[in-house]
Amino acid sequence: MTGKVNVRTRVRNALIGIAYGDSFGMPVEMWNPKTIQEKVGTVTTLLSGHPDNPISRDLCRGSVTDDTMNSLIVTDVLYQNHGRVDAGMFIRELKHWMDTSENSAAVVGPSTRRAIELIDQGVSMEVSGSRGTTNGGAMKIIPVGLVNGLTGIVNKEKLIRDVVELLKPTHFTSGAISAACAIAGGAAIAVTGESSVEAVFRFMIEMAELGSAYGMQWGGPSVAARMKLGRYFIEQYAEEKALDSIYRIIGTSVSSEESVPTASVLLLLADGDPKKCAELCANIGGDTDTMAAMAVGICGAMSEDENLFHFRDIDLIEKVNGLNFDQWTDKIMECLP
Numbered sequence: 001m002t003g004k005v006n007v008r009t010r011v012r013n014a015l016i017g018i019a020y021g022d023s024f025g026m027p028v029e030m031w032n033p034k035t036i037q038e039k040v041g042t043v044t045t046l047l048s049g050h051p052d053n054p055i056s057r058d059l060c061r062g063s064v065t066d067d068t069m070n071s072l073i074v075t076d077v078l079y080q081n082h083g084r085v086d087a088g089m090f091i092r093e094l095k096h097w098m099d100t101s102e103n104s105a106a107v108v109g110p111s112t113r114r115a116i117e118l119i120d121q122g123v124s125m126e127v128s129g130s131r132g133t134t135n136g137g138a139m140k141i142i143p144v145g146l147v148n149g150l151t152g153i154v155n156k157e158k159l160i161r162d163v164v165e166l167l168k169p170t171h172f173t174s175g176a177i178s179a180a181c182a183i184a185g186g187a188a189i190a191v192t193g194e195s196s197v198e199a200v201f202r203f204m205i206e207m208a209e210l211g212s213a214y215g216m217q218w219g220g221p222s223v224a225a226r227m228k229l230g231r232y233f234i235e236q237y238a239e240e241k242a243l244d245s246i247y248r249i250i251g252t253s254v255s256s257e258e259s260v261p262t263a264s265v266l267l268l269l270a271d272g273d274p275k276k277c278a279e280l281c282a283n284i285g286g287d288t289d290t291m292a293a294m295a296v297g298i299c300g301a302m303s304e305d306e307n308l309f310h311f312r313d314i315d316l317i318e319k320v321n322g323l324n325f326d327q328w329t330d331k332i333m334e335c336l337p
Helices: 007-028 033-039 066-080 087-100 110-120 142-149 156-167 174-191 197-211 223-236 239-250 256-269 274-284 288-301 311-321 325-333
Strands: none
Touching: 007 033, 007 066, 007 142, 007 174, 007 274, 007 288, 007 311, 007 325, 033 274, 066 087, 066 142, 066 288, 066 325, 087 110, 087 156, 142 156, 142 174, 142 288, 142 325, 156 174, 156 197, 174 197, 174 223, 174 256, 174 288, 197 223, 197 256, 223 239, 223 256, 239 256, 239 274, 256 274, 256 288, 274 288
């Protein structure tokens, strides 16, 4: 890392990356690679939801899902609390979105929905998230990582505390926290000025290892170990075989221990290129939109190129979803201590 870091551009690129990746993977969400090829072919651009896909069929080209909407809610919470995480406020804002969004029933994940039901029944947040093992915690965590990297130095202990606090109501399990720490760590170290995808990946592994000590200690695969295994695949095999091995052995489902290691490895395989990363995430199958939102968001945080994403894609996503990336960026930047 050398020279003055353009933090604002990195933050904006990260936020665009979340929405771009989300929209890119949306049409083929939860299909396997064979079905993607049969129904769509290779995904190389933003597409409308496919009529045969029960999750995306009603979504137009450029639409985002709960990955982006949750990230927006987290940003609003951080903005209102001067950079501090407030799990209770997050739940209140999330419930409001679920009550008012036409698409929330199709895209809100199982761990989050179950946790909300328990909280509504009077169960404490310390208990409501104790069975949440899906990637719903990691998918919304990038804004927390960005805020923790704004000063140019990442305090690992504080970052982990913030992740644990946000995930407490919905994903308070060791695997989900480990996965979210990996994604938050990638965003945090990237926005400080790190542009080496290998350095970002190593930091993500370290944060995954540290985060695994927190939350309800459920038995399951190690997020960090699977990230290392994925790196082995891409170092030892040609791309096609590596992707097949990642899909079959590490996995791409909504499980934190599958989709988060895979998204992290695809970030590494793409060498931080957001377009290639989005294509890899979309075509590998499984939870394509969430993997792309996480991985492409971190790609964005590594770059100070103001033209990293095509302006037509940015305009489309803003128009279709009522987003304003400059305003979203302003909210993150207002959290700078």
